[in-house]
Amino acid sequence: MTAHGSPRSRSVLVHFGSPTPGPRRLRLLCIAHAGAGAAPFRGWGELVPDWISVVGVRLPGRESRLREPLLTSMEDVARHIVAELEGHTGPVALFGHCFGGPVAFRVAQLLEEARTCEVVRLVTASAPVPGRVADGRLTHELSSDELYASLVGTGAMNDGQFGQSIFGLTENAIRADFQAFETWTSDDFGRIEAPVLAVRGEDDRVLAEESEDEWASFTEGGLATRSVPGGHFLLGADMPGLVDVVVRQLVDDHAGR
Template sequence: MQNHRTLLKVNSRMPHSLICIPFAGGGASFYRTWKPLPDRTPHILPVQLPGREEMFIEEPFRDVSDAAEALAPQIADQVSSGPVALFGHSLGAVIAFELARRLERNSEVRLTHLFVSGSPGPWSRRTQRATGLPEDRFLAQIQEFAGYRHDALSDPDLREILLPVLRADVEMHENYKPDSDTPLRTPIISLRGTDDHLVSRIQAEEWSQATTSDFRLVEVTGGHMYLAESPLQLMDAIAAALQP
């Protein structure tokens, strides 16, 4: 396994910490723009994955389990003093799920919730694939999947930098298999945009099988990338779930 370092940046809010895992091709800066947010929202701790932004020279992860193994001890060191929840969208959802499995084994981590967004349940394999496609077809397929295209991909120079990371992320997501069939003990909230044509309501509800604790599906206005339009609906749902 490669030795990666990961950056966590704290945004001071209420005592609960929310670890935010990027979606495919995304970086920590996406979550760092979530301000100003209402005071009731938790500390936002964006995880920076290798291969992008300030860690662009590092080799990206290509396996979800490897990512979770590398990230879990680093996250545990950051959040051992208070309650913590995990949030991940799409690829980030399955990374967060595997992180939750590992953090549950750490008696010093007070993991209270797992928020999974824009994702079918962890045991649903991806039937449509973009891995290995030529560049133009790959980008077109990704845009069709997500209903979203990063502006930087329209710039040839930036695309050359971003494409290897995006390919690695997509490969990691499409090849993902859960480490275990055993469900979590942690409550799960599955979030979905009402107009998401990539993940259906039934698929979002599959996460109910991934926990022996409470489960809830929350739908918010928007498509698959609803959180890129405005984080406020998402933060309202998370804040409500984290209330004592």
């Protein structure tokens, strides 16, 4: 607690492992799905080459930042992350899963505008493009029961012994993230200079087939697409296949530098 009784702000960036020293080190900034923090990326540091430093993003309202005020606009979320990167001048790759995809896209735009570091790649997984909001009721306006059922249906929540308890702890953060995405509107969301790799689960029932192709309109650097075993939620049991695809792309990018 601070002297005034409010919770102390925790860093948004959580580092998993350290790269070997050298000018070609790459920081891989990872942003998870709605309501999640940095924890889904805890094991990634052991699965990437030693010149890649995995950094998970922990937004307010989750994990050690549970008592901090939530962010409900995409611009606030992206700028909150970019502020933590101030002073970093090395190359950066961004990864975003589901909600994290459009967040990573906006972060990449802001970093490219600032010109303080090179964005070498954006990787999205199970991620809708900016503005791709489903018709009908907005997810962040669903009742608790409806939201829980929706998350279970996509595989983002396990309806097991602890499912309801976990949902109770994360519901507010989940709603805030959906609100940030669903209220993010623009006539033109713009593009990034960096190339994009868009990954989709072969059995994804949430995003339309070939939805990853839509990312072509958001990059000047070219689009590559990949499919991996799994459904919409790829940060659980299907994570090794996803990480393998991400690493292969970053290795190829690294070799071409």
